[in-house]
Amino acid sequence: MHNPERLTLDVLRDGLEANKQSRASNYVSAVGTTDAGTLLRDELTGEEFLFDADVVINATGAWVDETNDSFGKRTSFMGGTKGSHIVLDHPELLEACNGRELFFEHTDGRIVLIYPMGDRVLVGTTDIDADITEDSICTDEEIEYFFELVAHVFPTIDVRRDHIVYTFSGVRPLPKHDDTQPGFVSRDYRIEKRTDRRAGKNVTTLSLVGGKWTTFRALSENLASEAMTALGMPRKTTTSELQIGGGKDFPRTQAEERLWVNRTANEVADRDRVRVLLTRYGTRATDVLEFLGQGGDQLLASTNEISTRELTYMVQNEQITRLADVLIRRTSLAFRGLVTEAMLTEMAELLAPQLGWNEAESRRQVESARDLLVTMHGMKIAAAV
Ligand SMILES: Cc1cc2nc3c(=O)[nH]c(=O)nc-3n(C[C@H](O)[C@H](O)[C@H](O)COP(=O)(O)OP(=O)(O)OC[C@H]3O[C@@H](n4cnc5c(N)ncnc54)[C@H](O)[C@@H]3O)c2cc1C
Numbered sequence: 001m002h003n004p005e006r007l008t009l010d011v012l013r014d015g016l017e018a019n020k021q022s023r024a025s026n027y028v029s030a031v032g033t034t035d036a037g038t039l040l041r042d043e044l045t046g047e048e049f050l051f052d053a054d055v056v057i058n059a060t061g062a063w064v065d066e067t068n069d070s071f072g073k074r075t076s077f078m079g080g081t082k083g084s085h086i087v088l089d090h091p092e093l094l095e096a097c098n099g100r101e102l103f104f105e106h107t108d109g110r111i112v113l114i115y116p117m118g119d120r121v122l123v124g125t126t127d128i129d130a131d132i133t134e135d136s137i138c139t140d141e142e143i144e145y146f147f148e149l150v151a152h153v154f155p156t157i158d159v160r161r162d163h164i165v166y167t168f169s170g171v172r173p174l175p176k177h178d179d180t181q182p183g184f185v186s187r188d189y190r191i192e193k194r195t196d197r198r199a200g201k202n203v204t205t206l207s208l209v210g211g212k213w214t215t216f217r218a219l220s221e222n223l224a225s226e227a228m229t230a231l232g233m234p235r236k237t238t239t240s241e242l243q244i245g246g247g248k249d250f251p252r253t254q255a256e257e258r259l260w261v262n263r264t265a266n267e268v269a270d271r272d273r274v275r276v277l278l279t280r281y282g283t284r285a286t287d288v289l290e291f292l293g294q295g296g297d298q299l300l301a302s303t304n305e306i307s308t309r310e311l312t313y314m315v316q317n318e319q320i321t322r323l324a325d326v327l328i329r330r331t332s333l334a335f336r337g338l339v340t341e342a343m344l345t346e347m348a349e350l351l352a353p354q355l356g357w358n359e360a361e362s363r364r365q366v367e368s369a370r371d372l373l374v375t376m377h378g379m380k381i382a383a384a385v
Helices: 005-019 061-070 091-097 140-153 213-230 254-264 271-292 308-317 323-330 341-355 359-377
Strands: 028-034 037-042 048-051 055-058 081-088 102-105 111-117 120-124 164-172 189-198 201-210
Touching (some): 061 164, 061 201, 081 140, 091 120, 111 140, 120 140, 140 164, 164 359, 201 213, 254 271, 271 308, 308 323, 308 341, 323 341, 341 359
Parallel strands (some): 055 201
Antiparallel strands (some): 028 037, 037 048, 081 120, 189 201
């Protein structure tokens, strides 16, 4: 699944590189303001530095108010709700879905879903008022709710806890709501603008309140237009028809996908491998394949879903800095419950020389990835063989 965490931070990082003010990693937080600019912190090294800008875009999702607070500007725009999902390894349920997403109103009036995704079934979601300062974890009560909703549609299919391979939970960046039931709060978005005098000049902060994955292109274009207006630069062109990233020329039907895979498979990657790369990178898979062909490569011993040189590609192009990035954020290995102890160790060994980890750091990476998967995502990690 796409990882929105990177978007905000990448913009900051790119801005920093352009400003040549600091050597920043991918994990940068906005933590305050001074007269000289916005204070940023590299979360990997703890280094703090200033970034000067006439317009600051606060697109920190459900944390927008916390970020504004750290700027010394208290706001109460947000009222996020928690939503959890479970991922099931359940061939019978997968078959019963027959390739279709079931999207329906449950007995409590909430719209819920049972969604076949590749070889797994996703079941979700809840909608509960949340405290954004606390970690969001799928609870036992939510799991019971999911079992109930599956039984509502498929009363003869037995779903148990041992079918769950992964759980995840997040807080929706919804606008503050008073009496409205969480499930009925508007999913629309708005942009809140504040202008302050700082060191003799106007600094505009644009806070994004709300938004969905499905509306992110329109929303980004609107946000960019607002930022340009604040900078006194009129928009000259629209990007609404511009295809971007791995979505560019992405095959639209299964037949087109088969054609794409057949056309792209070569001596570097057979059709199965190309299919994996297309799912992972979209049509950018051709760049990955070109890179894989430029040096020695082999599939990992612990999984045939990723190769040694692909890990190098990720280090060089996909901004991974932690083992968990590969497992959770750049691949679906965790999502599909495929992580094993052998995989953790092998990946850490391969990444260590490329990311400058010594033995102790490699061990720490394995431990923290394991801990994250078990405590935040309810995973049971198969022992090394
Ligand atoms: C359970 C659930 C189900 C959903 N289902 C759907 C769906 O089916 N369809 C759909 O379209 N949308 C869905 N959404 C909504 C979608 O996930 C969000 O709308 C989307 O993630 C918002 O993206 P964003 O980049 O604005 O915010 P986020 O994805 O929340 O990203 C904000 C980022 O800001 C970072 N951050 C926080 N504080 C700071 C700081 N001080 N400095 C720097 N960075 C900071 C955070 O770490 C985070 O990475 C769902 C959300 C949830 C929780």
